[in-house]
Amino acid sequence: MARDNLSDIIVFLAVAREQSFTRAAAKLGVSQSALSHTIRELEARLGVRLLTRTTRSVSMTAAGEALFQTAAPRIEEIDAKLAALSEFSDKPAGLIRITATDHTIDAIVWPKLRAVLRDYPEIQVELTVDYGLVDIVEDRYDMGVRFGDQVAKDMIAVRISADVPMAIVGAPAYFKRRPLPRSPEDLLKHDCITLRLTTTKGIYAWELQKGKRAVQARVSGQMIFNSQPQMIRAALDGYGLAFVPEEAVQPHIRSGKLQAVMKDWCPSFPGMHVYYPSRRQSSRAFTIVLDALRHAR
Structure with missing residues (x-):
């Protein structure tokens, strides 16, 4: 009975974290009906309702919250201890989960990892695109990648890139219809391709700076996206101005498909950093991935 409870509690924790039977089932690799059956059996054995289900959401009851707060840290501790056992293996092994933006994965993370992962076939890496400042502990990521000034103070941060210059760009076809902007105030009269966080x-407010003057420009426009590649595509198609890392659009600037404007207002953000909890127990696999990502000054 205790063994059944333990495996079913792991299922409960997945549903509680995802707040969705559908997403939890996908993550666990089981059917939604099987997952629902497991939760019902666990609730029946414990004699309490753990989850409140509606047609649109799943939330924990008071009993479910109490179980989550008790069980989650202990299961994570067991997972960490099991991962640490790989230290006794001849070959580093284990799953390393990383969250970052798509451009960061394409331009920094993947180029660095592909150079070393062939030497460690037992190390598995999961890369997840996310523009939100996710709680990597709650979402069970091993590390996140963000600009240095976005990393929480209680995290360990390791630089993995140089500073990142930003650029405001638009297509020549767009500028045939609209004058070139020269100040943050001018942007309010333009169609800007925005990012939903x-x-x-x-909507992300463009962080602009000229000398000591810093401005958060709350721009707007017809198109709103939640990732940079689509923003760049819309800019190429003449739908407005985009504020993106210069590196991501440099080929289009060189080819003349995009034009950079307001260069004196575009700052460089503090380079990309890997961050992770200070209390995390490092495995050999984690250390190998972290060392591969470190920025070579």
Whole structure:
């Protein structure tokens, strides 16, 4: 009975974290009906309701919250201890989960990892695209990648890139219809291709700076996306201005498909950093991945 409870509690934790039977079933690799059956059996054995289900959401009851707060840290500790056992293996092994933006994965993370992972076939890496400032502990990521100034103070941060210059770009066809902007105030008269943030669900305000003057330009436009490649595509198609890492659009600038404007207002953000909890127990696999990502000064 205790063994059944343990395996079923792991299922419960997955549903509680995802707040969705569908997403939890996909993550666990089981059918949604099987997962629902497991939760019902666990609730029947414990004699309490753990989850409140509606047609649109799943939330924990008071009993479910109590179980989650008790069980989650202990299961994570067991997982960490099991991962640490790989230290006794001749070959580093284990799954390393990383969250980052798509451009960061394409331009920094993957080029660095592909150079070393062939030497460690037992190391598995999962890369997840996310523009939100996710809680990597709660979402069970091993590390996240963000700009240096976005990393929480209680995390260990390791630089993996040089500073990142930003650029405001638009297509020549767009500028045939609209004058070149020269100040943040001018942007309010332009169609700007905006980014919706995953965490806050709000629209990202462009962080501009000229000398000591810093401005958060709350721009707007017809097109809103939640990732940079689509923003760049819309800019190429003449739908407005995009504020993106210069490196991501440099080939289009060189070819003349995009034109950079307001260069004196475009800052460089503090380079990309890997971050992870200070209390995390490092495995050999984690250390190999981290060392591969470190920025070579």
